[in-house]
Amino acid sequence: MTAPRPVFGPHLKGFPSAGAPLVREQIPAQGWNLLRGDLPLPLAVLKQSALRHNLHWMRDFCAQRALHLAPHGKTSMSPELWQMQLDAGAWGISFATVFQAAVGARHRVPVLLIANQVIQRAELDALAALHAERPDLRSMFLVDAVGQVDAI
Incomplete structure (x- = not known):
């Protein structure tokens, strides 16, 4: 039995509060840009x-x-x-x-x-x-x- 895939959504810090829940593979397709203001702050960004x-x-x-x-x-x-x-x-x-x-x-x-x-x-x-x-x-x-x- 495989573990359920984690769901990311408005219940998590740093996720857009009006966003629909997503699985990890769907996140890149959102095209979010921190500098454009697409994500709530504070938010850690790693290079x-x-x-x-x-x-x-x-x-x-x-x-x-x-x-x-x-x-x-x-x-x-x-x-x-x-x-x-x-x-x-x-x-x-x-x-x-x-x-x-x-x-x-x-x-x-x-x-x-x-x-x-x-x-x-x-x-x-x-x-x-x-x-x-x-x-x-x-x-x-x-x-x-x-x-x-x-x-x-």
Whole structure:
């Protein structure tokens, strides 16, 4: 069974509020132009050549220094960018919350670094459910006291 294709529409930030829902393949045919005012602001625009340059620069920077990188995925919340970062050598993607990490897990990020403490039962249950869905998933989060480890 194939997963349903994502639908883009007015329910998403950056999509024209009067636009009809579309699947990804239909978007280029719209001919939208940011400079002409076809899309609502604020809107992030990525220049592909600059993005590729930065990915390669960071990969080389880390390789020369034997550093390992888990870029912060919350900034973009873009599975496509996460995959590009992983393909460029990132060992995982970091997130601020369990909810954000779950989005990453559902988009096949193999290693999740939650850059916060996880102590609520609901969050721990959510992580356990993610691991049940994806036995190959690795996740980790921060703790700042032995008492927190005991509570977990």
